[in-house]
Amino acid sequence: MKTIFKYFITFTVVSSWLVSCGDVNSGKSSSQGALSTNAAEKVYVAPGEHDDYYAFISGGFSGQLAVYGLPSGRLFKVIPVFSVDAEKAWGFNEETKPMLNTSHGFIPWDDSHHPDISQTAGELDGRWVFINGNNTPRIAKIDLTTFETTEIIEVPNSAGNHSSSFVTENTEYVVAGTRFSVPFPQRDMPISEYKGNFKGALSFISVDPEDGRMDIKFQIMMPGFDYDLSHPGRGASHGWFFFSTYNTEEANSLLEVNASQNDKDFIAAINWKKIEEYVNNGGGKKVPANYAHNVYDEKTHTATSTMKKEVLVVDPTEVPGAVYFMPTPKSPHGCDVDPSGEYIVGSGKLAAELTVHSFSKMIKAIENEDFDGDAYGIPILSYESTLAGAVKNPGLGPLHTEFDGKGNAYTTFFISSEVVKWKLGTWEVLDRKKTFYSVGHLMIPGGNSRKPFGDYVVAMNKITKDRYLPTGPEVTQSAQLYDISGEKMELLLDFPTVGEPHYAAGIAADIVAKKSKKFFRLEENEHKHAVKSEAESKVVRNGNEVHIYMTMIRSHFAPDNIEGIQVGDKVYFHVTNLEQDYDVPHGISMIGANTSELLIMPGQTESFVWEAKQEGVWPFYCTDFCSALHQEMQGYIRVSPKGSNVPISFTLDGDPVDIE
Amino acid sequence: MKKSKLLMIVGPLLMLGLFVFPLWNITLEAPQYPTPLGMNMHINKFSDVHEFDIKNINLMNHYVGMKYIPETIPEFTIFPIVIGVMVVLGVLIGFFANYKWYLAWFVLMFLLGAAGIYDFYLWEYDYGHNLDPKAIMSFKNPDGSPMGFQPPLLGTKNILNFVAHSYPRGGAYMMFTGMFMTLGAFFIGKKEAGENN
């Protein structure tokens, strides 16, 4: 109790200091400032023109990933990842159900946190976005030619997959660090015996440079701390990965107090190249595991889920020189590496200053064995030996730092609701701007790379209160865009976001846009139930299953009237969109279907099941306004009593000409 | 070699470009087609400007009852033969014949070309007027007659929501150049003959 009170006092004192010196940036003057400048002009993207950047902003508890344009803040797409999505039938149709398979069965939701874009030689290459599922540990890969999730791998021995999913310089690995340590192997044991018995798995998932196929290469079984965030080294520090920790106390209840006792927690520095070498030489131990690996194939338009049965585990004490702890004050959250790879910024959530470690000093300290003891056999480097400097009185509750590539860093402060610009090397504060309100993470396009695009920073806020029209107790979540091209930051725009805008990654539009797919080629469609012309469409009974092989084109289904279905039949619609034109999807839904509609892209096949429960004649129709005669795009299914002698029949009506 | 002879040999040879480059192009623009739909006509086939353009033109055109653009037409067998024969004939004339034959070749080629254009017009007319009576949408002209959807023979024309452009392409330009070279060859040949006398 005393401790909480102490923090409260500290916060109040520092807040008043902030208010007294930071008044120039109070809310009112800032928003009026934006009006009095050309802020509107700077975010205006004229009709028909394109934004300069893609922003991939995680949906947090929506489980999805949303795509926005910058500087306009316009929402382009919500990519379904970890949560079922009726709009795109994600997790509803037969093709994508396997994507949400896990060792716990079909999980229709997750908490999506940190997207990161693939890199080549430390620069964004725009091939894939990776994002973590926090709740039931998973890493997903989104293909940026289709903006669809094409792979999800579950992470065993983990819980609260939070220090994820950041990629190394050449996308050799995407990491998945556990926030919650758990018994390893999982077992029934008293929670009070947490300390020393729980382990924190840091998983290194390799990414095939050609097809992007993911595979858990190894897991490092670390002491039972909480691993919060992580970032890869780059440049000279390429080959290392840094993870922030909290609860080095290994407390297991009332963590807000009990995990805030140590003056310093750690940033774990992992030489993954060394561990990779160890593993390649036969090091590590294969242990039984059970985790799902789900892959969506663009040719078959279908996902498959495979259960994997073992994982390679590495004990860090068996690879000397591979893992070190750098003491970092007070429960660090962000763990951010600057574009040169030299500075590692640790944001102690409860610290009064921002700690910056030096990579070169760290290497020297390792050589000099500048240790302050060890934790479970892992050397703890002395605090002073790795310290590059500290930003004094930066604000309250530092969370996350990004870099503009021009020698400046930008840190968000949750408690004091601001973005603070400071200089690398001199550690002086250059500018501060209010956010509205309670900012979490921030994003500069290319921020987690050697080459940030230092035009804008996006702040992602937790609270909006009076910033938008009220919509009941739940108001929109929001992001804010600041121009950082000048010496002072300028707030340009508020824009609403989907779910909780937890974290984001951004990239110059021209890297991604030119590779975007316009349609799927029908001749490459290898879906096992695809039919590629109206003439091939058919209806087949197989016991009490009926399979309808249907095609769609502007503006009709073939077949469109189907008879001979009986009560109790399971009717599968396998529907192929015959269009080969950009932006011409069709949809289909069936009355009473216990699923969602299908939204089928040109050249794609999707399937759903409809159970015939009542006699009658029941319609289906196109759900996507596809053409002038969209309303006419419909058909019927006649359901007869069970055992009826109405034969299976259908009409191939509509257009008499086969255009294939 | 005499200038006229050279022109008379090179001119017909230029027409071989028709076997490589399209003769004509029809492009359809509409707001919902920021990348317009385009069809190239070669002497032996139709081709898409962008992949699947012809398929998509057919899909659009079926609303007003227009026929699907056929895979092939008899002209695609005739045209290459005609052009091939004319090239060979032209080169032979260039090598062995008197300049007066140059004009004869040009006139023959001109007539054949005119016949080709007339044939194209007939095809377009049929395509644009001979509509499916069960067409999804039928439009009437202000005088009550059924509206046709014939693309222009040459130039640009509004057809409902589309703007249709119809213009020659590389092959045609090479043909025209070649033909004018043979015409030039005739006049130069005539002058050369005068000087020799």
Ligand SMILES: [Cu+2]
């Ligand atoms: Cu439709």
